[in-house]
Amino acid sequence: MISLVHSPEYAKHQNETHPENQKRLEVLMNSLRKKGLLEKLNVHQPDPASEEDILRVHTSEYLKNLKTFTEQGGGYLDFDTYASPQSYEIAKLAAGGAIKASELTLEQYNFAYSMARPPGHHATSNSAMGFCLINNLAVAIKYMMKKYAIKKFLILDIDAHYGNGTAEIFYQDPHVLYISIHQDPRTIFPGKGFVEETGNGAGEGFNINIPMTPGSRTSDYIYVLEKILEPVCNEFRADFYYLDVGFDGHKEDPLSSLLLDDNFYPWIAGHMRKITPRMTLILEGGYTNNAMAQSNLKMIKVLMDNSITERKRQAHGNHQIKDETKNIYKQITNTFSPFFTF
Numbered sequence: 001m002i003s004l005v006h007s008p009e010y011a012k013h014q015n016e017t018h019p020e021n022q023k024r025l026e027v028l029m030n031s032l033r034k035k036g037l038l039e040k041l042n043v044h045q046p047d048p049a050s051e052e053d054i055l056r057v058h059t060s061e062y063l064k065n066l067k068t069f070t071e072q073g074g075g076y077l078d079f080d081t082y083a084s085p086q087s088y089e090i091a092k093l094a095a096g097g098a099i100k101a102s103e104l105t106l107e108q109y110n111f112a113y114s115m116a117r118p119p120g121h122h123a124t125s126n127s128a129m130g131f132c133l134i135n136n137l138a139v140a141i142k143y144m145m146k147k148y149a150i151k152k153f154l155i156l157d158i159d160a161h162y163g164n165g166t167a168e169i170f171y172q173d174p175h176v177l178y179i180s181i182h183q184d185p186r187t188i189f190p191g192k193g194f195v196e197e198t199g200n201g202a203g204e205g206f207n208i209n210i211p212m213t214p215g216s217r218t219s220d221y222i223y224v225l226e227k228i229l230e231p232v233c234n235e236f237r238a239d240f241y242y243l244d245v246g247f248d249g250h251k252e253d254p255l256s257s258l259l260l261d262d263n264f265y266p267w268i269a270g271h272m273r274k275i276t277p278r279m280t281l282i283l284e285g286g287y288t289n290n291a292m293a294q295s296n297l298k299m300i301k302v303l304m305d306n307s308i309t310e311r312k313r314q315a316h317g318n319h320q321i322k323d324e325t326k327n328i329y330k331q332i333t334n335t336f337s338p339f340f341t342f
């Protein structure tokens with residue numbers, strides 16, 4: 001059983017010339033509609049997150065500035081992050097979408113997917129960044145901690161970029177294990193997300209970064225994730241799982257130099273489903289129209305249909321695993337040997 005959390009209001013955060021624009025969700029929704037999947041997806045509308053919910057993650061000063069900025073007409077908050085006049089309200093709705101999907105996963109569905117925008121994983125406690133205004137996932141986690149006293153959370157972030165905001169917010173928290181697989185930060189925004197960034201204080205060992213070299217393919221991703229995910233998940237024993245989904249690692253995406261194909265997204269959904277029967281999905285990036293819609297569709301189908309197996313062999317294809325990929329795996333096992341057994 002799967003549910004989709006979505007609102008047409010998300011289109012009001014808008015800038016037609018920007019890659020993170022209102023077309024992204026329109027294309028995803030149209031592709032689900034065309035395939036006749038929308039009726040089967042149990043679509044729920046989100047409510048906006050309250051300021052109290054958001055203030056568990058962001059500073060009141062930042063929130064106030066964001067509100068004032070949008071009320072005055074919006075514009076660019078930094079060189080690549082915009083806010084339009086209604087963006088403050090829409091960002092609250094996107095955070096509310098993450099909350100709603102989390103509650104639906106807890107109470108009703110095996111999987112609930114918040115297909116919202118603006119995305120959130122670059123937003124830090126006191127700053128907008130990388131197209132993100134409010135850190136939707138972090139707001140949802142703090143809400144689930146507070147309202148349901150859930151203790152341990154695991155996040156797998158597969159966006160092409162390191163989710164520096166999410167990492168920072170939970171960097172000292174041993175109850176939130178953040179695993180991010182992304183393009184090597186020496187070659188891409190935000191320039192962070194190296195293996196050595198393992199967390200701090202009590203949170204040390206709970207921030208696992210898997211930086212992949214440009215040109216990495218589905219086979220490279222599967223090589224590393226197959227070795228790392230299951231043992232780490234089994235050892236950490238999370239109460240609640242998130243898949244933070246970005247489609248910008250796709251080979252057709254202009255914002256990364258990764259070469260993932262459509263098969264990666266159903267593979268990772270199927271692999272996570274083997275690890276946990278319940279999981280909340282949160283949309284982050286993805287800036288192609290058709291490739292993103294196709295990948296999204298395949299991913300959702302795996303979660304809808306238990307009979308679709310992992311199709312490991314097909315996903316591996318004939319590509320050789322890069323030496324750099326094998327080296328990254330070794331580096332991770334060495335760095336995390338005090339914390340996890342791989």
Ligand SMILES: [Zn+2]
Pocket residue numbers: 159160161246248284285286
């Ligand atoms: Zn991204």
